[in-house]
Amino acid sequence: MLDKEPIKRVLVIGAGIAGMQAALDIANSGYEVVLVDRLPSIGGRMAQLSETFPTLDCAQCILTPRTVEVGHHENIQLVTYSEVEDVRGEIGDFQVRIRRYPTYVDWDVCTGCGLCQEKCPKRVVSDFEREMGRRKAIYTLSPQAVPNKPVLDRDNCIYFERGKCRACEKFCPVGAIDFEQEETLIEERVGCIIVATGYDLYPMAELGEYGHGQVPDVIDGLAFERLLSASGPTAGKVRRPSDGKEPKEVVFVQCAGSRDPELGMPYCSKICCMYTAKHAMLYKHRVHGGQAYIFYIDIRSAGKHYEEFVQRAMEEDRVLYLRGKVSKIFREGDKVVVWGVDTLSDRQVEIAADLVVLATAMVPKEGTRELAEMLGLETDEFGFFTEAEGNMQPVETSRPGIFLAGAGIGPKDIPETVAQASGAAAKVLSLFAQWSGVPEEMAVEQLLGESNV
Amino acid sequence: MRIPYFPGCTLNTTAKGFDNSLRASAQVLGVELAELPEWNCCGATFPLLADNVLDLTGPARVLVAAREAGERLAVACTTCYNVLRRTNLAIRADEDKREKLNFFIEAEYEGDLQVLDVLQVLRDEVGFDRIAQVVKKPLAGLKAAAYYGCMVLRPAAEVAYDDPENPRALDELLTALGAETVDYPHKGECCGAYLAVKSPEATAEMTYTILSSAQKNGAQLMVTNCPLCQFNLDRQQMEMGKRHAGYRPVPVFYFAQLLGVALGLEADDFGWEKHYVDPQPVLARVRS
Numbered sequence: 205m206l207d208k209e210p211i212k213r214v215l216v217i218g219a220g221i222a223g224m225q226a227a228l229d230i231a232n233s234g235y236e237v238v239l240v241d242r243l244p245s246i247g248g249r250m251a252q253l254s255e256t257f258p259t260l261d262c263a264q265c266i267l268t269p270r271t272v273e274v275g276h277h278e279n280i281q282l283v284t285y286s287e288v289e290d291v292r293g294e295i296g297d298f299q300v301r302i303r304r305y306p307t308y309v310d311w312d313v314c315t316g317c318g319l320c321q322e323k324c325p326k327r328v329v330s331d332f333e334r335e336m337g338r339r340k341a342i343y344t345l346s347p348q349a350v351p352n353k354p355v356l357d358r359d360n361c362i363y364f365e366r367g368k369c370r371a372c373e374k375f376c377p378v379g380a381i382d383f384e385q386e387e388t389l390i391e392e393r394v395g396c397i398i399v400a401t402g403y404d405l406y407p408m409a410e411l412g413e414y415g416h417g418q419v420p421d422v423i424d425g426l427a428f429e430r431l432l433s434a435s436g437p438t439a440g441k442v443r444r445p446s447d448g449k450e451p452k453e454v455v456f457v458q459c460a461g462s463r464d465p466e467l468g469m470p471y472c473s474k475i476c477c478m479y480t481a482k483h484a485m486l487y488k489h490r491v492h493g494g495q496a497y498i499f500y501i502d503i504r505s506a507g508k509h510y511e512e513f514v515q516r517a518m519e520e521d522r523v524l525y526l527r528g529k530v531s532k533i534f535r536e537g538d539k540v541v542v543w544g545v546d547t548l549s550d551r552q553v554e555i556a557a558d559l560v561v562l563a564t565a566m567v568p569k570e571g572t573r574e575l576a577e578m579l580g581l582e583t584d585e586f587g588f589f590t591e592a593e594g595n596m597q598p599v600e601t602s603r604p605g606i607f608l609a610g611a612g613i614g615p616k617d618i619p620e621t622v623a624q625a626s627g628a629a630a631k632v633l634s635l636f637a638q639w640s641g642v643p644e645e646m647a648v649e650q651l652l653g654e655s656n657v
Numbered sequence: 658m659r660i661p662y663f664p665g666c667t668l669n670t671t672a673k674g675f676d677n678s679l680r681a682s683a684q685v686l687g688v689e690l691a692e693l694p695e696w697n698c699c700g701a702t703f704p705l706l707a708d709n710v711l712d713l714t715g716p717a718r719v720l721v722a723a724r725e726a727g728e729r730l731a732v733a734c735t736t737c738y739n740v741l742r743r744t745n746l747a748i749r750a751d752e753d754k755r756e757k758l759n760f761f762i763e764a765e766y767e768g769d770l771q772v773l774d775v776l777q778v779l780r781d782e783v784g785f786d787r788i789a790q791v792v793k794k795p796l797a798g799l800k801a802a803a804y805y806g807c808m809v810l811r812p813a814a815e816v817a818y819d820d821p822e823n824p825r826a827l828d829e830l831l832t833a834l835g836a837e838t839v840d841y842p843h844k845g846e847c848c849g850a851y852l853a854v855k856s857p858e859a860t861a862e863m864t865y866t867i868l869s870s871a872q873k874n875g876a877q878l879m880v881t882n883c884p885l886c887q888f889n890l891d892r893q894q895m896e897m898g899k900r901h902a903g904y905r906p907v908p909v910f911y912f913a914q915l916l917g918v919a920l921g922l923e924a925d926d927f928g929w930e931k932h933y934v935d936p937q938p939v940l941a942r943v944r945s
Contacts, residue, residue, distance in 0.1 A: 512689020534842030536870070541842075 220248020295605025337437025674928015802823025
């Protein structure tokens with residue numbers, strides 16, 4: 205099979221906190237990493253968060269040193285706005301083809317001054333801001349973006365639409381705009397692959413009883429993160445989307461889709477109990493006279509300092525926990541009415557809220573099944589990657605040389621994700637150590653014998 | 658098109674106007690609703706106990722008779738639709754129930770009938786587009802709130818032919834008839850059903866929730882497909898003003914009544930006299 209020396213380079217797919225952690229661990233050990241992400245800049249979901257539980261650290265503040273380190277690392281080749289299209293070969297020598305989408309900006313020339321974004325006349329609803337804010341047609345995801353180079357969204361660009369405008373080109377001081385840019389294919393060869401593609405949230409449109417995603421003041425947890433975030437659309441002030449007013453009554457609904465076999469998601473999304481407690485707490489810190497309600501099935505706060513955090517939300521911040529499900533959410537005038545049950549007092553509850561936050565279920569990132577198929581990996585019935593063995597091989601896969609990390613395997617929070625990513629990196633590094641420390645012939649035998657040790 | 662038809666007992670009594678208007682309208686639309694020659698009560702409630710097979714003998718008998726008449730059955734009363742459809746599915750899917758029932762009623766029925774709601778037949782086989790083309794007196798200027806109740810929506814996996822959380826069939830029919838439909842959040846909320854007998858206050862509040870919400874959103878009339886919902890929504894309004902000062906009643910129609918009116922039919926036997934809230938002012942606006 206493998207008759208040449210294995211390649212001690214790694215491909216990491218997904219540059220969220222898992223992919224970055226794995227990439228840094230490997231790069232800091234002296235090996236090269238190709239880090240690919242679909243988005244223009246790195247950081248993944250964590251870049252959208254306001255604060256993290258249970259310490260209430262500013263997510264951006266603990267993330268930025270990492271993104272900057274990744275961005276500057278001599279051993280990390282960052283390939284953003286790109287997708288892995290094809291992988292051939294086997295452990296020790298995978299041949300990888302990456303498709304890089306045209307950014308219409310020459311990143312080698314661009315200084316990241318931001319003038320093009322300022323001058324671009326076209327405003328577009330921002331996915332990053334969970335549709336609560338706007339960006340320009342030429343944009344970076346956030347002011348802290350790494351790489352801090354913009355991409356031009358062709359579908360929304362006035363020039364591509366009507367043949368006129370080119371404002372970005374006119375104002376760019378270094379002539380970096382290139383409307384002729386085309387997509388490029390990048391070929392890489394690596395010895396191992398780490399898949400860290402992460403998660404999406406279950407679409408609110410599928411939750412008919414909660415308004416089908418059609419009620420403007422019913423938002424999901426990531427949207428609330430953006431409202432709390434100092435770099436978000438409201439600069440960290442809690443303002444509801446419909447009229448920009450400060451909500452005085454906020455209802456948080458846990459298990460919105462999770463633990464619901466009828467919706468095909470019998471699993472627990474694991475992070476919602478904690479982030480909802482955090483949401484309610486941060487809401488109370490920003491709106492002192494406000495009331496926060498949380499509907500829950502039960503509170504799963506297993507983790508270091510987690511239970512204390514939930515207790516704090518109840519006792520210090522006076523968050524009202526109601527044990528029961530919400531049956532219906534609908535708009536009435538400028539209120540969002542929530543019908544639910546409090547099973548502790550055995551009563552039906554109706555709350556005329558100003559804002560409702562749904563802790564929607566974590567689901568695999570769009571495209572996970574296709575990627576799995578291309579890599580020859582298995583996914584479970586919900587579309588998450590299947591690890592080689594749940595107990596003892598949690599980051600390995602059925603394919604030697606390909607490892608997993610993060611929420612693409614199943615719901616998990618930041619600390620667990622980071623630990624798992626380091627675990628995957630360690631697996632790769634131990635292989636590399638074997639490949640380095642033994643004569644060539646032996647390495648090959650070892651590879652074929654117990655490749656995933 | 659000829660389709661075997663099960664009206665249900667209510668359509669022979671309090672909802673006679675629903676039956677008359679439905680048959681007359683169907684005829685105009687080229688659908689012959691061929692009433693089963695012999696039928697009995699559907700049983701009125703699908704037994705919630707999984708092992709209660711005896712209660713299914715009534716609906717099973719109806720299904721056997723219907724299967725002799727054809728491959729499909731159009732049902733008018735939504736409760737009957739719910740019971741017959743679920744019994745049919747139980748016979749089809751549950752071998753144990755199938756054997757017991759066939760033994761009880763001395764039949765050999767496999768559950769291979771298609772049980773359809775009449776509104777479903779109008780939507781899928783006649784087509785609302787076609788209905789729109791033959792409307793003679795459009796319901797122009799009328800703001801109608803469609804109300805579906807629960808019987809055609811739940812349990813969704815067994816009975817729903819529409820989005821259970823945001824049903825549209827009635828709304829689409831009303832739009833085809835030229836009416837303006839209003840959006841409100843309680844189209845599929847429970848009307849209180851038989852609680853009207855046991856705890857009238859509960860039904861009073863449940864119907865008020867539905868009616869007041871529809872009116873807040875601009876409804877001048879309610880339109881339903883369910884005899885029990887029609888009764889509850891209509892009757893409860895008689896005393897609604899006592900509990901909710903200033904409440905203004907709105908008439909509650911069967912969709913078939915408005916369909917017949919829009920098709921330009923003589924509507925004398927549409928059962929207007931059985932309404933509690935006078936439907937005539939609304940009808941006068943269509944006729945003028």
